[in-house]
Amino acid sequence: MRLATWNVNSIRARVVRTVDFAVRENIDVLAMQEIKCKPEQFPYEAFEEAGYHVEAHGLNQWNGVAIASRSPITEVEHAFPDMPGFLKGHEGPDAPQEARALGATIDGVKVWSLYVPNGRGLDDPHFTYKLHWLEALRAYTQRTLAAQPDLPLALVGDFNIAPTDADNGDPTVVEGVTTHVSPEERAAFQALLDAGLTDTVRPLVPTGYTYWDYKQLRFPRNEGLRIDFILGSSALADAVVAAEIHRNERKGEIPSDHVPVVVDLELDGDADDDRPMIF
DNA sequence: ATGACGTTATTGTAACGA
Numbered sequence: 362m363r364l365a366t367w368n369v370n371s372i373r374a375r376v377v378r379t380v381d382f383a384v385r386e387n388i389d390v391l392a393m394q395e396i397k398c399k400p401e402q403f404p405y406e407a408f409e410e411a412g413y414h415v416e417a418h419g420l421n422q423w424n425g426v427a428i429a430s431r432s433p434i435t436e437v438e439h440a441f442p443d444m445p446g447f448l449k450g451h452e453g454p455d456a457p458q459e460a461r462a463l464g465a466t467i468d469g470v471k472v473w474s475l476y477v478p479n480g481r482g483l484d485d486p487h488f489t490y491k492l493h494w495l496e497a498l499r500a501y502t503q504r505t506l507a508a509q510p511d512l513p514l515a516l517v518g519d520f521n522i523a524p525t526d527a528d529n530g531d532p533t534v535v536e537g538v539t540t541h542v543s544p545e546e547r548a549a550f551q552a553l554l555d556a557g558l559t560d561t562v563r564p565l566v567p568t569g570y571t572y573w574d575y576k577q578l579r580f581p582r583n584e585g586l587r588i589d590f591i592l593g594s595s596a597l598a599d600a601v602v603a604a605e606i607h608r609n610e611r612k613g614e615i616p617s618d619h620v621p622v623v624v625d626l627e628l629d630g631d632a633d634d635d636r637p638m639i640f
Numbered sequence: 641a642t643g644a645c646g647t648t649a650t651t652g653t654a655a656c657g658a
Contacts, residue, residue, distance in 0.1 A: 370657090371647055395657085397647065422648045423656070449655090479658055521658065534658070541658060574658070575645040586658075618646080618657085 362468060362626040364390045366517035366591055367610075368476070368572075368619035372396040372427065375617060376404040380411050382610060382621060389431050390467055391621075392474035394519045396425035403427065418463045426463040426474040426518070436471075438464035441501040447478065447490045461494070470597065470628070471505075475518035480540035488540060491521070495549040503556040506594055513628065514594035516558060519572075519619065521588055522546045524560075528587035530570060531579060541586065558592040561624050565604035572619045573611055580611050589622050600626040 365388045369375050372393060383391050396403065396419055403417040408429050418439045419425030428434060441464065446456035461476040478494050481487040498516070505514060523529040523541050536542045554560070570585030579585060593601065603625040610620040 374647065395647095479656080481656085481658085519658095523658095531658085539658075572658080577644065588658080615646085 362389045362470065362628060363387055363623060364392075364470075364472070364515060364517070364591065364626060365621050365623040366392040366394070366474070366519075366589060367621040368394040368519040368589060368617060370395050370397070370617040370619065372425075373398055373402065373404060374615065376407050378610075378613075378616075380407045380413075382607070383408075383413065383429065384411050386607070386621075386623065388623065390470075390472060391429045392463075392472060392517045393427040393429070394425075394474060394476040394619075396427050397422055398425060416463060416465055418460045420460045424460045424476055426460060426476055428463055428465050428467075428472060428474050430465075430467045432468045434465045434467055436464070436466040438462075441473070441498060442504075443497045443500065445490060445493045445497060447487065449486075452486045452490070468628070469630070470513045470515060470626075472515045472517065475516060475520070477519060477521045479521050480546070483538075483540060483543060491540070492545055492549055495546075495553065499549070499552045499556050502553060502558060506557040511596050512594055513597040513600065513626075514558075515597050516553070516592040517590065517622075519589050520550065522550045523586045523588055524550045527568070528570070530584045531574065531586055532584060533574075533577075534586065541588065553592065557594055559595070559598040561591050561593045561598050561601045562604040562606070562622055565601070566606050569606045569608065571606055571622055575618050589619055591622055591624050593624075597626070600628045602627050 571589035573580040573585035
């Protein structure tokens with residue numbers, strides 16, 4: 362299985378580019394974030410003509426997540442348990458959930474397409490929301506892997522955290538000043554790893570960014586952030602044989618500000634695993 | 641210069657992003 366994640370920053374604005382990438386790169390499962398539309402507005406036809414099933418979860422013009430897959434998509438969920446909600450001016454336990462998580466099972470792999478809240482500012486209610494959201498995700502992960510230690514679980518998407526200083530090349534992103542690099546966010550990311558997940562890309566692609574702001578020549582200057590990840594349980598991480606960050610997708614006409622991240626998995630029963638058996 | 645850049649709501653202006 363070739364698994365990818367991409368914050369597309371509007372699927373309607375970039376459907377041709379997105380499908381072209383999936384086909385050209387032979388992607389089996391593409392998790393998308395920031396589709397910025399409701400399901401009835403999603404350009405399903407372009408994906409279906411290219412051989413993909415699609416599940417989309419969007420409530421309005423904000424956020425929105427989707428999964429395109431060559432194999433059938435089952436066990437679809439629109440939130441993980443206890444996922445907090447948010448509504449500006451109506452913070453609290455009763456705030457409605459946003460379209461930031463889509464879970465599904467594909468060829469035995471449990472995949473979550475995740476768009477972690479931005480945080481907006483260190484003193485903003487959205488920052489508290491971000492930390493609560495990540496804690497609920499950690500708790501879900503820990504419970505799930507305690508019950509099913511051998512589950513191939515993939516948490517993929519835009520985590521809106523640069524886990525180490527090496528993941529921050531943007532001079533305007535500064536610890537103590539902006540989100541994405543605070544000790545609290547980094548601790549929340551580490552807690553996810555401690556719950557049984559591995560960053561499956563870093564060992565194979567040790568450097569590089571996945572996002573560059575549209576403003577101030579950030580991409581030509583290569584002043585980006587590494588904030589998009591493919592995290593996997595041990596069963597999933599052990600199956601990773603290759604990983605890529607597709608920096609070139611930040612080039613050309615109307616690019617997203619994020620680029621795709623891809624892993625190749627060799628799972629038991631892979632139909633395309635044609636290597637000879639050697640004893 | 642409280643903006644730069646881009647998308648979506650909408651059609652003048654605001655929210656949101658990281």
